[in-house]
Amino acid sequence: MEKKAYLSLQFQCNETLTEILIAELSDQGYDSFWEQDEGFEAYILEKEYDEHKLQGILDRYQALGTTTFNVSTVEEKNWNVEWESNFEQIVVEDKCLVRADFHKPEQNFPYEIVINPKMSFGTGHHATTYLMLSWQLEIDHKQKKVMDAGCGTGILAIMAHLKGADEIVAFDNNEWAVDNTRENFEINHCPEIKMFLGTVEEIDKKEKFDIILANINRNVLLDEMDLYATRLKDNGILLLSGFYHYDASQIEEKASASGLKVKGLKERNDWVALKLSF
Numbered sequence: 001m002e003k004k005a006y007l008s009l010q011f012q013c014n015e016t017l018t019e020i021l022i023a024e025l026s027d028q029g030y031d032s033f034w035e036q037d038e039g040f041e042a043y044i045l046e047k048e049y050d051e052h053k054l055q056g057i058l059d060r061y062q063a064l065g066t067t068t069f070n071v072s073t074v075e076e077k078n079w080n081v082e083w084e085s086n087f088e089q090i091v092v093e094d095k096c097l098v099r100a101d102f103h104k105p106e107q108n109f110p111y112e113i114v115i116n117p118k119m120s121f122g123t124g125h126h127a128t129t130y131l132m133l134s135w136q137l138e139i140d141h142k143q144k145k146v147m148d149a150g151c152g153t154g155i156l157a158i159m160a161h162l163k164g165a166d167e168i169v170a171f172d173n174n175e176w177a178v179d180n181t182r183e184n185f186e187i188n189h190c191p192e193i194k195m196f197l198g199t200v201e202e203i204d205k206k207e208k209f210d211i212i213l214a215n216i217n218r219n220v221l222l223d224e225m226d227l228y229a230t231r232l233k234d235n236g237i238l239l240l241s242g243f244y245h246y247d248a249s250q251i252e253e254k255a256s257a258s259g260l261k262v263k264g265l266k267e268r269n270d271w272v273a274l275k276l277s278f
Contacts, residue, residue, distance in 0.1 A: 005046040008074045009054075012039040013067040019127065019269060020244060021067070024057050027217050039067075046073065092133045098155070101187060111137075111162050114187045115153050116180070128241040131266045131273035132156055132215045135239050139275075141165040144210035147231065149200050150220070154181030154193075156213045161190040165211070168193045169203070200227045208233045215273075218243040222254050229258035234278055237263075241273035248272045 089099035141163035264275035
């Protein structure tokens with residue numbers, strides 16, 4: 001079997017840029033991220049590495065500080081062993097425990113989600129996932145119809161299931177995310193959640209949802225805002241995250257043009273999650 005050639009990129013940057021760049025690169029084919037004292041390390045298949053595209057991302061955020069990086073070739077790794085050695089369980093708002101299957105179960109929390117993230121984004125460790133879960137803890141999901149757009153690991157769809165949602169549709173445009181999500185649905189005993197490879201455009205416009213969850217990134221959210229709005233019930237709730245605080249006004253402006261109003265805002269480590277409705 002042919003081994004896959006990976007590149008390791010070691011980034012030297014401040015903490016703020018670390019958060020931003022990990023979020024940006026996770027949408028560009030980078031598989032795994034290890035945060036360090038003065039930056040982070042990222043991995044990508046050698047054939048998928050695009051230095052020009054990477055430099056464009058770095059240039060976009062140069063006002064926030066200097067970023068330098070080194071590139072080296074690495075042998076194929078056992079990624080499961082890698083993330084198991086770095087994955088720590090977390091608690092969201094003292095109500096939800098997010099752990100991996102090798103952690104011991106705990107009975108002290110109303111909600112428990114088991115996530116084996118492999119190469120997918122969305123473990124609860126990143127501020128945006130934490131914020132989305134925090135919003136979900138406050139919202140009534142019982143007998144609701146929920147969409148999880150760009151589901152990553154499926155963690156938000158699983159929370160919707162735990163909170164009593166009647167019907168859940170999840171999707172992602174990455175095959176590895178779809179496979180990982182299905183595995184996590186099985187682990188959390190919710191295989192009935194509908195899952196497909198694709199985007200929101202494949203959801204019929206006539207199909208309306210009570211709750212739409214979209215933790216992606218600024219550009220995708222701006223491009224798809226109208227698509228979310230047309231699939232949201234009149235009294236529905238749209239939760240958005242995946243963008244930095246200084247991008248919130250642009251997101252709000254686009255939402256307003258789609259007839260949506262901001263009903264609440266949460267912030268963590270300079271990342272933002274918005275609650276919107278008509």
